[in-house]
Amino acid sequence: MNRVEHSAFIGVIILDAGWHYTYINEYAAKILNRTPDELLGKVAWAEFPAAIRYACYDQLHKAFKNKVEVHFEEYIKSSNQWVRVSAYPFGGSLHIALHKPDFAEISSLLESEYYLKYTENFQDLITVTSVDGKFRYLSPAIQPLLGYEVDEMVGTRILTYCHSDDTEILRSILMDENHATAADQGMITCRFLHKKGWYVWFEKNYKWMLDEDGKRSQILGIWRDITERKLVEERFVQAQRLGQFGSFERYLNDEYCIWSEEMYRIHGLDPLDSMALSEAIKPIVSDDRDKVALAFETAIQVGISEVEYRIVRNDGEVRHLKSQIERVIRDNGRTAVRGLIHDITTYKQIETELKRSKANLEIAQEIAGLGHYDWDVIRNDLYWSDELFVLFHMRREYFGNTIEAFFNAVHPDDTVKVKEAIRDSLHGGLLDLVYRIIVNETEVRMIHTMAKTTYDEWGRPLRLFGTMQDITIQKQTEELLRKTEKLNVAGQLAAGIAHEIRNPLTALKGFAKLMCQANEESKLRYFQIMQEEFNRIELILGELLILAKPQVVAFKPHDTKAILSEVIELLNTEAIMSDVIIELDCEPDLPLVKCERNQLKQVFVNMIKNAIEAMPNGGGLDVSVKKAAGGVALYFADQGLGISEERLPRIGEPFYTTKEKGTGLGVMVSFAIIDEHQGHIEYQSKLGVGTTVLIQLPAFS
Ligand code: ADP
Ligand code: MG
Numbered sequence: 160m161n162r163v164e165h166s167a168f169i170g171v172i173i174l175d176a177g178w179h180y181t182y183i184n185e186y187a188a189k190i191l192n193r194t195p196d197e198l199l200g201k202v203a204w205a206e207f208p209a210a211i212r213y214a215c216y217d218q219l220h221k222a223f224k225n226k227v228e229v230h231f232e233e234y235i236k237s238s239n240q241w242v243r244v245s246a247y248p249f250g251g252s253l254h255i256a257l258h259k260p261d262f263a264e265i266s267s268l269l270e271s272e273y274y275l276k277y278t279e280n281f282q283d284l285i286t287v288t289s290v291d292g293k294f295r296y297l298s299p300a301i302q303p304l305l306g307y308e309v310d311e312m313v314g315t316r317i318l319t320y321c322h323s324d325d326t327e328i329l330r331s332i333l334m335d336e337n338h339a340t341a342a343d344q345g346m347i348t349c350r351f352l353h354k355k356g357w358y359v360w361f362e363k364n365y366k367w368m369l370d371e372d373g374k375r376s377q378i379l380g381i382w383r384d385i386t387e388r389k390l391v392e393e394r395f396v397q398a399q400r401l402g403q404f405g406s407f408e409r410y411l412n413d414e415y416c417i418w419s420e421e422m423y424r425i426h427g428l429d430p431l432d433s434m435a436l437s438e439a440i441k442p443i444v445s446d447d448r449d450k451v452a453l454a455f456e457t458a459i460q461v462g463i464s465e466v467e468y469r470i471v472r473n474d475g476e477v478r479h480l481k482s483q484i485e486r487v488i489r490d491n492g493r494t495a496v497r498g499l500i501h502d503i504t505t506y507k508q509i510e511t512e513l514k515r516s517k518a519n520l521e522i523a524q525e526i527a528g529l530g531h532y533d534w535d536v537i538r539n540d541l542y543w544s545d546e547l548f549v550l551f552h553m554r555r556e557y558f559g560n561t562i563e564a565f566f567n568a569v570h571p572d573d574t575v576k577v578k579e580a581i582r583d584s585l586h587g588g589l590l591d592l593v594y595r596i597i598v599n600e601t602e603v604r605m606i607h608t609m610a611k612t613t614y615d616e617w618g619r620p621l622r623l624f625g626t627m628q629d630i631t632i633q634k635q636t637e638e639l640l641r642k643t644e645k646l647n648v649a650g651q652l653a654a655g656i657a658h659e660i661r662n663p664l665t666a667l668k669g670f671a672k673l674m675c676q677a678n679e680e681s682k683l684r685y686f687q688i689m690q691e692e693f694n695r696i697e698l699i700l701g702e703l704l705i706l707a708k709p710q711v712v713a714f715k716p717h718d719t720k721a722i723l724s725e726v727i728e729l730l731n732t733e734a735i736m737s738d739v740i741i742e743l744d745c746e747p748d749l750p751l752v753k754c755e756r757n758q759l760k761q762v763f764v765n766m767i768k769n770a771i772e773a774m775p776n777g778g779g780l781d782v783s784v785k786k787a788a789g790g791v792a793l794y795f796a797d798q799g800l801g802i803s804e805e806r807l808p809r810i811g812e813p814f815y816t817t818k819e820k821g822t823g824l825g826v827m828v829s830f831a832i833i834d835e836h837q838g839h840i841e842y843q844s845k846l847g848v849g850t851t852v853l854i855q856l857p858a859f860s
Pocket of ligand 1: 816818821823826
């Protein structure tokens with residue numbers, strides 16, 4: 160075919176539905192006395208308003224509107240010549256051929272050739288196929304659309320490239336030379352295989368061309384890519400990368416096979432042009448070879464098969480592969496076997512790991528009332544264990560198995576938090592989160608989830624595996640406990656005071672009654688008892704009053720050593736009576752502390768009294784004062800009974816006492832006073848060894 164020679168005398172114009180020039184070749188432009196650049200994108204009738212009065216206006220409208228081809232001759236004023244015009248509607252556009260009348264007789268075969276030239280720049284694919292379904296002509300658009308070169312495909316059969324689901328429809332339309340079923344022209348959609356392995360969706364406008372006898376001779380097709388091609392390519396590359404699959408192909412009985420690049424990568428080999436069969440078999444683990452051979456045999460016999468097997472790379476690494484094998488008949492009539500290989504090693508490893516830990520996990524979960532989930536990040540496939548369906552009050556049948564299905568159950572105020580936590584965890588990190596879900600549309604429940612992400616060898620997240628636990632009850636109990644605790648302290652205090660004071664008051668009431676009838680001698684005895692009870696009330700109230708902070712507290716700089724000496728002086732008699740020896744040891748140059756003198760005295764009295772009382776059989780009490788960061792540290796170290804570990808936390812609770820006549824207020828009051836002084840008290844004690852109380856006070860500044 161001599162394309163250049165003929166096409167030089169054929170003008171070609173393509174107009175879209177809005178009458179815009181979408182294509183115009185040099186020759187057509189010359190006939191219109193313009194250049195292609197001047198016309199591209201312009202509206203025909205706006206450029207040539209005078210043409211509206213001519214035949215072409217009606218003719219072209221007719222072609223467009225009725226979807227019929229039209230042929231007419233027209234005088235073109237701008238170039239002063241008669242031109243024969245043929246217009247063919249195709250999809251949404253009108254294809255117009257302009258001939259010089261001398262070429263009007265050119266056969267239908269030649270007529271088709273006008274497509275040949277202009278289609279070189281045209282993004283749609285144009286094909287001419289013969290009645291036996293072979294490509295006679297393909298426009299260069301084939302390369303960007305399907306990856307093949309024109310020469311590769313000319314002479315090959317159209318059905319070879321077609322998706323198997325579409326071959327029937329294509330066959331019925333394209334190869335029916337008897338006008339039996341299919342119309343002369345029409346439109347179908349079908350998928351064609353890209354050279355690199357994915358399918359492209361096409362919308363194909365076709366039209367039979369007839370020979371002189373009115374028989375169908377060849378078919379003209381205009382193919383528009385309706386796949387978002389770029390997107391598919393990207394997905395394919397991404398899928399190949401993520402899915403780690405390679406492919407191979409081998410003609411039956413050939414000693415060589417063709418491997419894809421990824422196939423070599425999976426095998427840890429450098430790519431070669433072809434692979435000797437004997438070499439290709441070598442890496443397969445010997446135990447698995449029979450299985451692979453059988454799969455090949457099945458594919459050859461039945462058409463398709465699947466096999467899982469292992470290979471050993473040169474470096475000794477074992478990889479698990481899964482192969483889907485299919486039989487294909489190549490255009491030259493030879494049978495070939497091709498296969499898709501999927502590297503499933505990572506999945507296998509995770510699977511075994513999971514299996515191993517599954518037994519333990521199940522036991523643990525049963526004990527803890529845990530449910531677990533496993534989210535396949537790549538496929539967005541979310542697995543839930545049975546416990547989770549119970550927890551969420553959901554039925555497995557109605558669960559979407561996607562992460563979105565889960566998000567639907569999350570409390571709306573917590574979704575952002577949950578999504579963020581999951582995202583962070585995918586980027587490396589443990590998921591440890593408490594959030595709320597809504598069950599039965601109204602009930603709010605608290606969930607604690609912990610999860611971990613697993614990654615592939617390139618660090619991309621594969622799956623998120625984790626547990627969920629309903630902690631609603633725990634949370635409610637915690638809350639309740641905190642509230643009762645507060646009430647307890649206040650309640651204890653009030654009840655304690657009432658109790659402590661009511662006892663002596665009852666005694667006083669009784670004795671007051673008795674006093675009325677008593678003789679002088681009894682009166683005196685009663686009076687003494689009553690005095691003691693009054694003292695007790697006074698003591699309790701006195702201690703409690705210190706808690707109710709006096710209005711004016713004068714914090715002044717004082718010397719702790721001086722205050723301590725005074726207190727020891729005061730209590731020494733009592734100590735000696737209990738066989739307790741008090742020793743005071745003060746570092747020189749102690750800083751003064753800012754304090755309310757009497758209150759601090761009260762604290763020291765409490766400390767020393769408790770120490771003495773802790774040593775019923777005598778012992779030593781070492782009181783020492785040292786310089787400490789920002790102030791002074793006072794130690795009251797006794798050799799008394801000590802306090803057990805369980806009791807230590809109770810020290811300082813109001814009315815906590817282990818003594819028969821104790822009030823259980825001393826330590827509590829001391830805590831309050833030291834707190835007021837911005838200081839700190841600490842109890843260290845060992846049962847049977849002794850107790851040391853450390854009091855820290857800030858220096859006066
Ligand atoms: P009370 O001395 O009236 O019992 P406190 O509040 O002063 O009340 O002390 C509360 C309790 O703390 C005491 O009953 C005692 O059990 C314990 N305690 C305080 N200091 C000491 C100490 N130095 N050694 C042993 N136990 C002590
Ligand atoms: Mg005490």
